[in-house]
Amino acid sequence: MPCTDEPHFTAVSAPQSPTHATSSAAGVADPTRFVLVRPSHAGNVGAAARAMKVMGFADLVLVAPRFADVLSQEETVAMASGAADVLTRARIVPSLAEALDGITWACATAMTPRDFGPPTHAPREHFATLAGGPHRVAFVFGPERTGLLNEDVYRCHVCLSIPTAPGYGSLNLAQAVQVLAYEWRQALGGYEVAPRTVEAALADGAALEGLLQHWQQVLQDIGFLDPAAPRKLMPRLHQALNRAQLTQEELHILRGIARAVDKSRR
Known part of the structure; x- marks a missing residue:
């Protein structure tokens, strides 16, 4: 068919x-x-x-x-x-x-x-x-x-x-x-060169998604983000983080900051 x-x-x-x-x-x-x-x-x-x-x-x-x-x-x-x-x-x-x-x-x-x-x-x-x-x-x-x-x-x-x-x-x-x-x-060089080596240091899409969800919840909890009128805040943050090309270690730091903000609020 x-x-x-x-x-x-x-x-x-x-x-x-x-x-x-x-x-x-x-x-x-x-x-x-x-x-x-x-x-x-x-x-x-x-x-x-x-x-x-x-x-x-x-x-x-x-x-x-x-x-x-x-x-x-x-x-x-x-x-x-x-x-x-x-x-x-x-x-x-x-x-x-x-x-x-x-x-x-x-x-x-x-x-x-x-x-x-x-x-x-x-x-x-x-x-x-x-x-x-x-x-x-x-x-x-x-x-x-x-x-x-x-x-x-x-x-x-x-x-x-x-x-x-x-x-x-x-x-x-x-x-x-x-x-x-x-x-x-x-x-990539067609089929005439050796394949490139891929490093594993950068944070992947799933880890970045987890960070954004964490931030979104914390920002709502502290009153910075109004879920009824988000005004593209999360897409803008997503693009900013994409441009930053975070490593896994940097991502863990940012999640730690979110946890600290949440703990302080409580």
Whole structure:
């Protein structure tokens, strides 16, 4: 059956603890994750797995897909076309926060910048500075019809927008995965250099989420944050912390400060 080709990634014109999958190309721990948020078409999931495998990536996570059995549906397997191993290792989680567990740099795919959201870059431009760094990277794709919600984009460090012809910039989900997988593989050096070493010192997305939840509760308790009128305070804090690139030790310090404030208040 053909993959439904609904618009997913509209680009601008040019001016359970996770286990890291093993890259079939390099034979080493894969520092790259592809996250599909609420995908609705089985064919797109299979084609995305194929796009990943052909570029040597294997860590696929689905967030609350429309169909719970999407990884084993006939259309998914058919469109994967030999990438069944990627589907077998893929995981389904209920939230984006869980999908980003272990990730230190999350890249949203979004058409335009969001209020208080992360900066927007073309993939090649951004990958030139990201490749070779210490990060475990995730590429986050939204539902086929609607794209990512603001709250999903706010969790990410950057928005990626693929430069296209001015008159038509609509990419199918699997096409977008293929473009980013190719560009990222090229930024990593293709298949001609040794894979980079990933450091484990930076705080990952799950730890950062825990810190933000802790702060939110304390700020409400001391009257600084009004839950009835939050005025984008938490998304702004989230972006500030993303820019800070906290280490695990720094994150523990900030959580300790929150605990001390709570203790003092009591």
